Amino acid sequence: MDRSGVRVKNKETIGTAINPKQEVTMVKISRGFVIVAIVLFFALLATPALAQRTEVQFWHGLAQPLGGILEKIVADFNASQDKHHVNATFKGSYPDTMVAAIAAFRAGNAPHIVQMFEVGTATMMAARGAIKPVHELMREAGVSFDPKIYVPAIKGYYSLPDGRMMSMPFNSSTAVMFYNKDAFKKAGLDPEKPPRTWAELRAAAQKIRAANAANIGFTCAWPTWTQFEQFSAIHDVPLASKANGMEGMDAVMTINSPLHVRHVQTLIDMQKEGSFKYAGRDSAGDALFPSGEAAIIHASSGLRARIMREAKFEWGVTMLPYYEDVKGAPKNSIIGGASFWAMTAPKRTAEEYRAVAEFLKFIGQPEVVAKWHMDTGFLPVTFGGFELAKAQGYYQKNPGADIPHRQMTRSEPTENSRGLRLGSMPEIRVVIQEELEKALQGAQTAQQAMDSAVARGNVILRNFEKTNR
C-alpha cells in the first residue's frame, strides 16, 4: 500500500513540474544554508561570552514576591559585568533549602551559594569542611572588602567572636511593635504615644479590651523569637551562657533567670485578665493584626508590607517594650532573617570562588542594599544603604520605616545582644514554644516552664556538641 502510494505521488510530481528535481534541491540548499547561518551566527555570538563566564549556582528560600525581587538583583549583577553568571534557584522554604543544600553537599554537588536562615548559623559554622567562610573567601579571591560597612548587630550574628565574618548578611529583619491607631483612639489612648514599657503595654491592652476596641488587646507572632530571643537582648540578659553560644559549643541555657520567669508570668497574667492572646507558633500570629482582630502585635519588621496592603485602619509602628526597672535596658534588638553562605564542593575552582566573592560584594553596595530595603521592608544591612534610603526621602514618605534600623543600632551590641549561636536552634525554639504553651494552658507554672525549657534545651545542646565534636 505504502509503496504504491509513493510511486503514484512521484509520478504526479514528475508530471506536473517541469524541472522538479532542481527546484527541490535549490529549496533544500537555501533552507539548509539559512539554518547553518543561524546556528553559526548564534554560536559566534554566544560562545565567547559563555566560554569566559563562570557559572555560579545560588539556592534561595524566598517565595514570591520576595524571590522575584532577589532574582532581579541577581540579574542586575549578571548584567553589570561579563565574567560571572549567577543562576538563582528557589528551593522552597528555609528549612527545605537547608535540607536540599545538605543533601547536595553529601552528593558532592553543593551549590556555590546557599541562603540560610539565622537559626541555621551554628549548624553551618560547625560544618567546617562544607563551607567557605566569607572572610577567607574574600582574602583568597583577592576581592577588597570592608566588613565595617555592615551594621554591627547584623554582622555580629554571622561573625566569629574575633570579628571574622563567616557568612554574608542579606535579608535581615528584627521584631517591632505594630499598633492599631483606630483602636487606640476608640479606647481613649493617645495614638501618637504608643506604650514604651511592659507596664504601659499591659495598661493599654487592658483599656482596649475594656472599651472592646478590638477582640484581642495584645498578641505576638514568632513567640520564641519575639518574647525570648529579642526580649533577652533588649534587657541585656543571656539566653544561654558563653555569650549566647558565640564563644563555645559548651554553652548552657539560662532562660530560667528571674527576669525570664517574670516575663512568662506577665504573659500568663495578661492572658488570664484577657489582655493577651496566644496566637500560635511561628508566623501564625501575623494574620491577626492586619485583619484588625488584635490591636497590638510583636512581629517581624517584615510584616510591614502585608499590613500596608491589607490593613483598613490607621496603624503605627514602634520599638519593642521593656521592663523599666531592669538596669541597662533597653539595648539593641537582634535580627532574624537569612544570610548567604559560600559552600565547597570537590573540584571547585578558584575562578568559581572568585565569582562567588564578587557577587557577595555586589549585594553589599549601598544602591543594592537600599533598594532591597525599600522594596521589601527588610533592614538595610549596611549604614551606606540606610543613608541612601534616607537621602532618597524614604523615611519621610514612610513614617516609622526607620524604627527597625534605629532599634537595631540604638546601642553597641553587648555580649547578650550580639546574637545567638546555639546548635539545633530550630529545635530549641520549638521546645521553648512548647513549654510556654503548657504554662499558658495552666499545666505548669512559669518557673516550671522555664526550668523544663532549660533542661530540654541543654540536652539538645549536648547532643549537638557530641555530634559536632
Add this chain to the structure above:
Amino acid sequence: MQRRVIFSNKRLPYLLLVPQLAITVVFFFWPAFQAILWSMLRQDPFGLRTEFIWFDNYAVILSDPLYLNSVKTTFIFAFSVTTIAMASALLLAFMADKHIRGAGAYKTMLIWPYAVAPAVAAVLWLFIFHPNIGYFGRAMRELGVLWDYKLNGNQALSLVILVASWKQVSYNFLFFLAALQSIPKSVLEAASIDGAGSTRQFWTIVFPLISPTSFFLLMVNMVYSFFDTFGVIHALTGGGPGKATETLIFKVYSDGVLFLDLGGSSAQSVILMIIVIGLTAIQFRYVERKVHY
C-alpha cells in the same frame, strides 16, 4: 506436564519478575536498610563526622518520656481515626446502597474528599475551626465556649483526628459500597421474608459477608493513620500545643528534617516500622480468624 510446556524457558518467569522486584528493592529494602544503618550512627547533617554507636540512639529514645508520650498519642490517634473513618464510611455506604433518588450524585460527592491533598484539606478545616478567623471558632465564641485548639491539647487532638478521619472516609466508602453491592439480594430477601429487620439483617448477614473488606480496610486504615497523616498534623497544629498532637511519624519528620538529627530520626523510623509490622502480624493472627472469605 502442561505447565512445563508453557514455561519451557526457565529464566523467563524470573525475568518477568525483575521489574517488580527491582522496584521493591530500590524503593523499599534499600531505604529500610539505610534507615537501620543510620540508626546506629551519630553523624552531623553534612556527613563530615560519623561515629558508629550501636544502639545508643535507641537507648536515648526509649528512655525519653516525651517519646513514650508520643507513642501513647499515636495509639490514641490511630485507634480513633481508624474507628471513626471506618464506622462513618460503613454507615454512609449502607445508606447509599439503598434505592434513593440521586444516588449517583450522592456517591460521587462522597468520594471527592479523597482527591484533596492532606495539606489543602488541613487549610480548608483551618478556615472552619480557627479560633479567631474560622466560622466554627467564631460560633463557639459567640456561644461562650472556650474553643482554642492552639492552647487546648485535647481540642487540638480531636481536631486532627477529625480531619484525618474525614480524609479517609471516601476511600473506605468506596470499598464498603462495592462490598455491599456484591451481597446477593436473594439472601437479604430471604431474611426479610423471615421477618428480620434492617438492624438484624445488617449484623447477621451484611456484616459477616463484608468482613474480608472490613479486614482489608482495617489494615489500610491502621497504616494510613500511622504513616500518612503527617500532612494534616503538619499543617494544622505542627505537633502542638505542647506535644499534644505529636505522633510518631510527625516526630520522625521534625527530628530528622527540621532538627537534622539523622541518627535519632532513623532509629525512630525503625521503631515505627517494627510497631506496624507487629500490629499487622497480630491482626493477621487473631482478627483474620473471624473473617469469612
